[in-house]
Amino acid sequence: MTDHPMLRLEHVGLRIGGARILGDVSLDVPAGEMLGVIGPNGAGKTTLFNVVSGVIRPTEGRVLLDGQDVTHVAIHRRAAAGLGRTFQTSSLFPALTVVENVRLVAQAHAGGATSVFRTPRRTDAATTRALETLAEVGLEHRAEAVASGLSHGEKRKLEIAMLIAMDPKVILLDEPMAGVGSADVPALTEVIRGLHRGGRTVLMVEHHMEVVLGLVDRVAVMHHGELLAVDTPEAVMANPTVQSAYLGEAV
């Protein structure tokens, strides 16, 4: 355990034109924690994710990944530095097979020789890693299927497998249950729980309240671009401010 949090947001703010999208968000996520981010539509949850992953630069404040200031680091460098995320829109390559999708990520993060003509044989490190990762999310039997033919739930599993293959320090899951049939929710929940058990630091935006509250260590509640509360699920549910601002109007 290091003395700094795995992810730290310091007074992060974002103004676009005159509008304040995010205001003074400060948050520490210790290594190994799973944090849920909830809030009504338009509360700034996805914007916060975009700021953390580098899609959007904040106009105020800093983002620190494992103690390093990454506020102005480009998105692909941030990904290479250990920040993996999923998107609300699918981040798969539909025409590639399942194992190719994962190998694409695995070979980039495995390092080693980068000869142009090095062929990925069945036995090479990236393919082995890809197959292991697929086994971890329970998708190894679909390895040779083309990704576009997967069910919604399987696609989400594949996206998570791609994240695992990056071996990131922090994983951002943006609405992992979106579009997933209720029958697939328990299995996917188990996959996400597995991420956490593996000691990974996970941030998750999710509307599905039971899923969030059942999985995470702490919940961050956002409202109008501000952080309303960060606490355990039980404490957040009992928090009167949260209830009036969010849960009251949502339920």
Added chain:
Amino acid sequence: MSTVVLLLITGLGLGALYFLVASGLSLIYGLMGVLNFAHGSFLTIAAFLGWEVGRRVSDGTWWGLALSAMVGLAVGAIVAAATEYLLIRRLYERHIEQALVTVGLALASVALFEGIWGTDPIYTRKPDWLAQTTEILGAKIPNDRFLLIACALIVLGGIVLFLRRTRYGLIIRAGVENRSMVTALGIDVRRSFTIVFAIGGAAAGLGGVLASVYYGYVSAHLGSVLLIFAFIVTVIGGLGSLTGAAIASVLVAVLQQFANFYLAGTGDFVVVVALAVVLLVRPRGLLGKVA
């Protein structure tokens, strides 16, 4: 019947040339969004240098031709990779400027070639067998058509193997589908850009040498003519699709041959009409991805 066979096989031979140019155009556009107007110049310089080396070592023999082909492949790859590295890369994500640079390069290089090799076509010699014909179903087919078709098939197979079996092939296929997502996954695609240019340039370079066999001459304008049809082929096949480029090459060239013969030399016109129809009915092309 013999006319149909002749037109068909000649169309396939011409389609082979189109494919050698269009394969690179399609991959480059698919991965990088660059319309490479300089692609014809890669072809022309490779044709000239291939011819210069081949004729000095052994003019009009198979050995000379093989040497020309190897020089053409190498020159095409090197010139294309250098173009990407020195010019295109500096204009990353600025598509208008990229197009302008390649247009400028195309115009300047044609003028340069004319300055070096003159404005008239220079007639070339080819191995005797290629100048003869083979009779198939009553049609006398010039033998060079078979060489063109065989070379295009080998290039198609080679590129497919590269895309399917190598780590960069995988990155390129993924990048053609969704480049920003490849970047978001922390993968550096810049090296793949250079590789795609080199592969496309090599194919075009081989196409240049084969075009000089097909037409019987080299000229500073060899690339410009083929480039126009290769662009049409690329759009009809679907930008970014190698298979689409292969199918469209054959369709366009065969259509062109038949229209030239049966519709009073209107081949080029019919091809442009076909392009218009595809753009109206199916703007993404035969096998293109949905934009």
